Amino acid sequence: MNDLLKSLNIAVETGKRAEAKRLTQSLVDSGMKPLDIVEQGLVPGMSAIGEKFKNNEVFVPEMLIAARAMKEAMIILEPLLAQAGIKPKHTVILGTVQGDLHDIGKNLVGMMLKGANFGVIDLGTNVDPEKFPAAALEHGAHVIALSALLTTTMPAMKTTVDAIRASTVKGIKVMVGGAPISQEYCDQIGADGYSPDAASAVDLALRLVGETR
Amino acid sequence: MHYTSLAIPTAEDLLFGSAPFPLTTRSGMVLGGGLVYPELNFTLPPMTIDAAAMPKVVQNYRQIIDGALTRASELYAPGVVIEFETLPPMTENPAWGLEVLHVLLDGMKREADRTGLASVLRMTPNDNREFERPPLMRRGRYWEAMLELFDKSAAAGAELLSIESVGGKELHDDALLNGDIAASLFSLCILGERDMRFLWTHLQQIADRHGVKCAGDTACGFGNTAMVLAEQKMIPRVFAAVVRAITAVRSLVAYECGAVGPGKDCGYENPILKAITGFPMAMEGKTSACAHFSPMGNLAAACCDTWSNESVQNIKLLGGMAPTCYMEQLIYDCRLMNTARAESKAAARKLQCWMVNSDVALDPQAFIISPDSSIKLAQAIVGADSHYHAGIAVARVACDLLSTAHAAGKVRIAPNEIHWLDTMREDLDALPEDENAFIAEQIARTDPAKFCAAEYGLTR
Numbered sequence: 001m002n003d004l005l006k007s008l009n010i011a012v013e014t015g016k017r018a019e020a021k022r023l024t025q026s027l028v029d030s031g032m033k034p035l036d037i038v039e040q041g042l043v044p045g046m047s048a049i050g051e052k053f054k055n056n057e058v059f060v061p062e063m064l065i066a067a068r069a070m071k072e073a074m075i076i077l078e079p080l081l082a083q084a085g086i087k088p089k090h091t092v093i094l095g096t097v098q099g100d101l102h103d104i105g106k107n108l109v110g111m112m113l114k115g116a117n118f119g120v121i122d123l124g125t126n127v128d129p130e131k132f133p134a135a136a137l138e139h140g141a142h143v144i145a146l147s148a149l150l151t152t153t154m155p156a157m158k159t160t161v162d163a164i165r166a167s168t169v170k171g172i173k174v175m176v177g178g179a180p181i182s183q184e185y186c187d188q189i190g191a192d193g194y195s196p197d198a199a200s201a202v203d204l205a206l207r208l209v210g211e212t213r
Numbered sequence: 214m215h216y217t218s219l220a221i222p223t224a225e226d227l228l229f230g231s232a233p234f235p236l237t238t239r240s241g242m243v244l245g246g247g248l249v250y251p252e253l254n255f256t257l258p259p260m261t262i263d264a265a266a267m268p269k270v271v272q273n274y275r276q277i278i279d280g281a282l283t284r285a286s287e288l289y290a291p292g293v294v295i296e297f298e299t300l301p302p303m304t305e306n307p308a309w310g311l312e313v314l315h316v317l318l319d320g321m322k323r324e325a326d327r328t329g330l331a332s333v334l335r336m337t338p339n340d341n342r343e344f345e346r347p348p349l350m351r352r353g354r355y356w357e358a359m360l361e362l363f364d365k366s367a368a369a370g371a372e373l374l375s376i377e378s379v380g381g382k383e384l385h386d387d388a389l390l391n392g393d394i395a396a397s398l399f400s401l402c403i404l405g406e407r408d409m410r411f412l413w414t415h416l417q418q419i420a421d422r423h424g425v426k427c428a429g430d431t432a433c434g435f436g437n438t439a440m441v442l443a444e445q446k447m448i449p450r451v452f453a454a455v456v457r458a459i460t461a462v463r464s465l466v467a468y469e470c471g472a473v474g475p476g477k478d479c480g481y482e483n484p485i486l487k488a489i490t491g492f493p494m495a496m497e498g499k500t501s502a503c504a505h506f507s508p509m510g511n512l513a514a515a516c517c518d519t520w521s522n523e524s525v526q527n528i529k530l531l532g533g534m535a536p537t538c539y540m541e542q543l544i545y546d547c548r549l550m551n552t553a554r555a556e557s558k559a560a561a562r563k564l565q566c567w568m569v570n571s572d573v574a575l576d577p578q579a580f581i582i583s584p585d586s587s588i589k590l591a592q593a594i595v596g597a598d599s600h601y602h603a604g605i606a607v608a609r610v611a612c613d614l615l616s617t618a619h620a621a622g623k624v625r626i627a628p629n630e631i632h633w634l635d636t637m638r639e640d641l642d643a644l645p646e647d648e649n650a651f652i653a654e655q656i657a658r659t660d661p662a663k664f665c666a667a668e669y670g671l672t673r
Binding site: 056057058059060061064099101103104107108124125126150151152154155156180197198 | 256257258259260261262300301302343344346386389390391392393438442445446447448449526629
């Protein structure tokens with residue numbers, strides 16, 4: 001079992017989709033619980049490539065190849081997880097604020113969060129402030145992640161934070177990021193955390209939900 | 214291809230301050246006619262833009278233009294280019310964009326009357342078409358508002374028309390993140406080419422109607438996105454360098470439709486375009502660090518005809534308001550270049566040599582737009598029989614130039630990037646020769662929710 005898990009870690013990290021699928025199926029057939037396969041077989045593979053990315057050893061395309069391998073494996077596991085009533089432990093609502101169309105950074109954050117086994121609901125770009133708390137309520141989310149890339153859409157980030165705080169969603173954490181955003185601005189608008197780049201966003205999200213990697 | 218030979222066939226003649234086909238403005242500035250002019254661009258500090266905020270918006274722009282032009286006069290600038298790049302709400306509501314435009318034109322006239330400072334305004338409406346998802350490229354309220362702003366701006370006195378057009382961008386961001394050179398070619402040389410031809414045909418009609426000039430476009434949303442992602446270590450620098458070479462095929466279309474320069478400042482592909490067209494080009498480098506970083510701050514000036522700062526917020530620095538500070542920096546850079554030119558072509562070449570040599574070996578993206586590389590890449594483009602084949606050809610030459618230079622120790626490429634050159638070559642070799650086959654292959658890979666083929670005159 002341990003050998004199979006180790007091989008699955010490597011298959012995900014190196015983006016070998018067919019191999020990841022085959023190994024996942026073998027683990028399922030051997031009776032291992034689906035959540036254990038996710039947590040011990042897939043997430044460590046994504047974490048390893050994530051670490052390499054953080055250390056500037058690989059680039060986003062290599063990360064995406066790994067993410068696709070994990071996705072292939074999840075096609076086998078998702079129905080089993082749903083059958084057992086298991087959902088991702090934490091869900092993040094993600095989006096670029098109103099008036100802003102930039103989505104590269106947001107998409108990277110989403111990919112990395114998925115790799116760390118967060119449930120991710122991506123609302124897209126140019127998102128109305130009210131849609132964030134509404135989606136958080138609908139999906140029982142724990143974190144809302146906001147992105148803005150223009151100085152002129154930074155105020156929309158504050159409007160969104162205000163809308164979240166004024167909503168019936170209580171206790172939810174808000175994290176922010178984007179080129180013009182800073183820790184100071186984060187504090188100023190009452191958000192809970194700022195991430196300077198996509199690579200650090202997972203650590204921040206984990207910290208906000210009270211977990212560490 | 215419209216261009217089948219180079220207007221500037223040798224690297225020795227690809228030099229700052231002169232272009233075979235200079236452009237004379239109404240105020241008598243001759244762009245590409247022997248002097249490099251400063252080109253200032255600016256934006257608002259963090260603030261909301263809506264009807265209620267417009268008085269404050271206008272106040273900002275009045276402060277910017279008055280401060281910057283006063284400083285330009287004090288420093289005896291021979292002339293300045295003012296670029297007004299609108300923010301999205303100003304294109305969506307043309308009346309707001311026009312209100313600001315009038316403030317800028319009034320400021321330029323006031324300074325001309327006061328001190329005789331020559332100036333010209335480049336109008337660059339923000340391309341909002343991607344606000345619709347999938348983007349509507351040829352119709353709809355964003356298209357209509359953008360054309361209205363172009364038309365009324367030209368009528369009001371904006372003499373140079375430019376844009377950072379976005380055709381193909383809805384697929385290109387993913388191409389970059391996936392390191393997918395085929396998808397990049399599809400975005401730039403198939404979609405970008407078709408959108409540019411449609412857009413710039415309309416812009417040329419507007420320019421003709423009002424007696425103004427189409428200046429040029431830029432693949433900013435493509436090549437500069439790649440550059441910034443490479444700077445953030447998201448994608449390999451060699452990949453960004455090859456994408457930069459391909460962007461020249463896309464940006465060239467504006468000139469095929471009648472644009473005469475100066476090419477837009479953030480088009481780092483402009484040295485290649487200058488070699489092909491002979492038109493003057495704006496460039497930006499070290500003085501655009503206020504907007505984004507680049508690995509070619511000095512080299513970027515090697516072939517420029519106007520020298521720009523990309524964009525700076527109207528915030529207070531120790532020296533004064535930021536746009537005024539940047540006007541001063543640009544003027545000093547231009548003075549140096551113009552002094553070298555005034556001495557002799559050999560002196561200008563020497564200065565250019567220092568600009569190039571200070572950056573060229575340190576980054577593949579700098580290497581790829583050096584005068585030597587630009588000429589070779591330009592030759593690959595004009596030697597092709599279609600934009601698709603030009604894209605493939607220029608990408609292949611870019612890979613070869615980088616490999617050869619790296620092997621000779623002439624350019625630094627990180628060890629974890631070297632295999633990317635082979636990967637890109639393999640991807641290029643696998644492309645179909647037939648353009649229609651390539652288009653069908655690529656369209657089949659796209660998501661209809663993100664991309665509408667009909668908006669580019671293609672069928673799914």
